[in-house]
Amino acid sequence: MFSSSRFSIDLPVLVGRLRAAGCVFAEDEAELLLAAARTDTELAAMLDRRVEGHPLEHVLGWAEFCGLRITVDPGVFVPRRRTEFLVREALAARPDAAVVVDLCCGSGAVGAALVAALGGAELHAADVEPAAVRCARRNVTGTGGLVHEGDLFAALPGALRGRVDLLAANVPYVPTGEVGLLPAEARVHEPLVALDGGADGLDVLRRVTAGARQWLAPGGCLLFETGERQAAAAVEAVERSGLVPHVATSEELYATVVSGTRPPV
Structure with missing residues (x-):
């Protein structure tokens, strides 16, 4: 004590x-x-x-994530422990990844954790929220990673097209009508853009799946979290994009991860 x-x-x-x-x-x-x-x-x-009622992570200024101490500034989405399952699934899918993108990066926790586990990789992170971009830069600069500000793929350098081995997208997936049911820590102190996924919670997810294939390298993998009851619709979105879907769940972390792999040829 x-x-x-x-x-x-x-x-x-x-x-x-x-x-x-x-x-x-x-x-x-x-x-x-x-x-x-x-x-x-x-x-x-x-x-x-x-x-x-401020989140503990905002009060402390950091959150523990995959064994790393991640800086979390006020007004930035707090990385959840369940998202560690997304990191584990990504590493299992492409343990040899050389180019990683962390889309909707928030604090940059997912990208930082992936690069740390991979032992070094080219990392690009992106978010539409200026506060998140500033925070993520503090977390990924030491990895040699770059953080870009903008809306999804529009934020990324064009030279990444067709080169990305791992595309982790921690998209918002709470239906608009359910945002008000979230704990006050989230709905009051975290950005709405990081929580609200539209009418059925899948608006941003569909935008990501629709554009992912052109950014992925052959054999590259897109991964994102979703709710268990949204998984079937998420799989349909992945299939429509020409990627091969897979669903993984963790009862321990109450997490569902949907992935889509670009065929190697």
Whole structure:
């Protein structure tokens, strides 16, 4: 247990306030806040933000993802633990990938994790949100990766056409009518563009599948998350694009990943 003796706010007080605010893992969060804060003033401010409902990752300034510490700025989509399944599926599909694209990259967590596991690859990440682009640059610069601002494929350098081995697209897939049902941490503090997938949640996904083939290398693979009940429609979109579909699920992480592979010839 982390010692709180250097702060005027002690651990039991922290835990009590966090628990009263509805934080399920109040003890763990209190430990993280104590470890992150440098002064009483900073600890009090962090505690207030968390109690007000800000995501813990925004309060701390980072999230753990695939064993990496990913910088997460306020207003940027927080990488979910279930998305680690997307990374695992991508690595299983193309363990030899030399060119990786992280589309709808948010913080750049997926791209950073893929390149770290691959032992180095050419990485391009892209997002339409300026705040996400700034944050992603902080996370992928050390890998030699580049982050581009713009709408999906329009953001990417044309020289990537036909060269991409792994195209990971963490597209929004919450139906518009269900966005209001999301936890306040998400719907209030994360960008709507990273959550709202249109009427059935698949609007952005269909745009990605429609354009993916021309960017993938022969044998290249597109992967994205979707809801379990959306998987059949997502597979249809993949098939219409001329890619070979595959669906994988993780009961442990409650995650569904749909992929589409460009035929090698």
